Amino acid sequence: MDRFVGQARLEWWANQSTCLEMYDVDITVTVDAAGKWRAAGRHALALDTTQSEGWDFLMEMDPHFSFAFPGEDRGGITVRVVEAEDGTLTLMEAPDWSSSGNVTFDLT
Structure with missing residues (x-):
């Protein structure tokens, strides 16, 4: 694959078993001759106020998501x-990213 244009999914995982949110995105992915890929796009649907607040919160917490192409049950590429x-x-692509950091927040 040297180019993909379509819809994919961004998943924000709190840990290996808890996905806090998923966002469908319209995306264009290109791969250069060296195998490095680049992707750009936008949310497939406009986020409502609650979704937008959740998105902003997760982006502030950590802008790393799992990226899933159509047909994949779970994202396999960390971006x-x-x-x-x-x-x-x-x-x-964030191949060196490690989820070993700790994040604490109060849910009360």
């Missing part, structure tokens, strides 16, 4: 997501 002011999403 760092950067969101531009106009809502465009840029995804960068």
